[in-house]
Amino acid sequence: MKPSVIVPLLAAVLSTQTITAMAIDNGRYAIISRHSGLALDVDGNSTADGANVVQWEYTGDENQQFNVTNLGNGYYTIRPVHSDKSLDVWEWSTEPGGEIRQWQFSGGYNQQWAIDNAGNGYHTISSRHSGLPLDVWTWSTANGGDIRQWSSTGAVNQQWRFQPVDGGDDGDDGGSGSNPGGPVGKGSSCESTGSRFVPETIVVNGGTFDGQCQTFNASSALGDGGQSEGQDPVFRLENGATLKNVIIGQNGADGIHVYNGGTLENILWMDVGEDAMTVKSEGNVTVRNIEGYNGSDKFLQVNASTNLTVSNCVVDNMGKFLRQNGGTGFEINVTVDNCDISNMSEGIFRTDSYSSTAHISNSRLRNAGRVCIGNWASCTSSGLSNF
Incomplete structure (x- = not known):
């Protein structure tokens, strides 16, 4: 090939590498699966060579934090903070299904990774050695689900969000979600992957329902999304069920009902109906990474004894953030942490019960009214x- 041809081709390659290298800024990140909402994790917090890489619910521990460094050649190193080793294609495999583990950093091609924008704030992570992307093995949604390499499919189990541990900008302007912070920051990371019509309440009895960030639009049979009592919920959780990665559309009806405890994770209410969520019977309820807008009355309603924990939320334009059923004396214990709450026409917490407690911490308020309204046994912050 003539030199005059080599030079333009080389320039094109360098240009492509430069664009790829800009996909993620150098920094420390949690790496979150789009498919499961779980974080990349070195199993058992191990510091040993050969420790397996899995997915796990994000805890903030350093075995779920990774120093990501641009090598200047179109590739990155990805190194667990707790061990300072490196993500490594185990035994230099080039086969789909090859394992991903941590190993002492050597700089080999099996420890170099291409990070490419997949759109909507997500990226693929592909081995320089094999050319294969990281993949949530067998589409697991469970803690401990294995991470391996697999042929590129473009599916969501091969897409990852790089969330700065400090909640800052991840350097990507490709997404426009309601809150690009996702499971580590505040609010929901969901951007709609499609719409689903809901003619009758979806019941989740135990186990996990993963909505894959679809938008669920209630039919008029459930209610009109106004403030009339007696509307039906879009979802009903029973017996410790988990609901995650869901967008509730413009008709919120009566939102989500929880019976006998449950977990809500990564939920966006575009337009809160009668209430966003109602605790309907006794049980512990955990709510995290939620986001909701435009409810005339309560955001959260509690109609039974519960320990309710809410974290990483964004809530705007409601009457109250939380209300215990009026005129009742049963005990609830509410803990709210790391939330942005704005434009509450009355306030944050309201009860008539002398036995209930509430505490809000590490949160930002704007035009949020009184923190404590009513006869709390203890209501603190x-x-x-302000923001």
Whole structure:
């Protein structure tokens, strides 16, 4: 090949590498699966060579944090903070299904990774050695699900969000979600992957329902999304069920009902109906990474004894953030942490029960009214700021 041809081709290659290298800024990240909402994790917090890489619910521990460094050649190193080793294609495999583990950093091609924008704030992570992307093995949604390499499919189990541990900008402007912070920051990371019509309440009895960030639009048979009592919920959770990765559309009806405890994770209410969520019977309820807008009355309603924990939320334009059923004396214990709450016409917490407690911490408020309204046994706050 003539030199005059080599030079333009080389320039084109360098240009492509430069674009790829800009996909992620150098920094420390949690790496979250689009498919499962779980974080990349070195199993058992191990610091040993050969420790397996899995997915796990994000805890903030350093075995779920990774120093990502641009090598300047179109590839990155991805190194677990707790061990300072490296993500490694085990035994230099080039086969689909090859394992991903951690190993002492050597700089080999099996420890170099291409990070490419997949759109909507997500990226693929592909081995320089094999050319294969990281993949949530067998589409697992469970803690401990294996991470391997597999032929590129473009599916969501091969897409990852790089969330800065400090909640800052991840350097990607490709997504326009309601809150690009996702499972580590505040609010929901969901951007609609399609719409689903809901003619009758979806019941989740135990186990997990993963909505894959679809938008669920209630029919008029459930209600009109106004403030009339007696509307039906879009989802009904029973017996410790988990609901995650869901967008509730413009007709919110009566949102989500929880019976006998449950977990809500990564939920967006585009337009809160009668209530966003109602605790309907006794049981512990955990709610995290939620986001909701435009509810005339309550965001959260509690109609039974519960320990309710809410974290990483964004809630705007409601009457109240939380209301215990009026005129009742049963005990609820509410803990709210790391939330942005704005434009509450009345306030944050309201009860008539002398036995109930509430605490809000590490949160930002704007035009949020009184924190405590009513006859709480204890209602306290710490680490609040304005925004």
